[in-house]
Amino acid sequence: MSRLVTTSEAARELGISAKTLRRYEERGVLKPIRTMGGQRRYYLATLKAMLSSAEDTEEPTPPQPPLATATNATAATREPSVWDEVEEERASLEALKVRALRDDLLRSQRDDAERAERERKARAENEA
Secondary structure, eight states: OOOEEOHHHHHHHHTSOHHHHHHHHHHTSOOOEEOTTSOEEEEHHHHHHHHHHHHHOOSOOOOOOOOOOSTTGGGGTSOOOHHHHHHHHHHHHHHHHHHHHHHHHHHHHHHHHHHHHHHHHHHHHHHO
């Protein structure tokens, strides 16, 4: 079983800000476990797997039509149904969700790096 970590521990392990994790929760991408005191806890392995799948995804791939089988040969020749369209939309939405997650991660990492650089410059100016 994966280790439960706090928001700050998860952010540090993943190289993102705690605010990014909270943003993912607000968007419904993540669902942390809540303690009795209301604090968030995350399974670290789940977060790492989710982020690595988001980083591995370059572009959404269009859904593929079902393969014809010997027992279901008519399925390949039938007209698309409403359910086929629904499944295509679901797959498209899922791909967009992964892409948005990746973009948010990259934006958050860039923002964190810029903020750290500003803080470093401010400390250097104060010391001078």
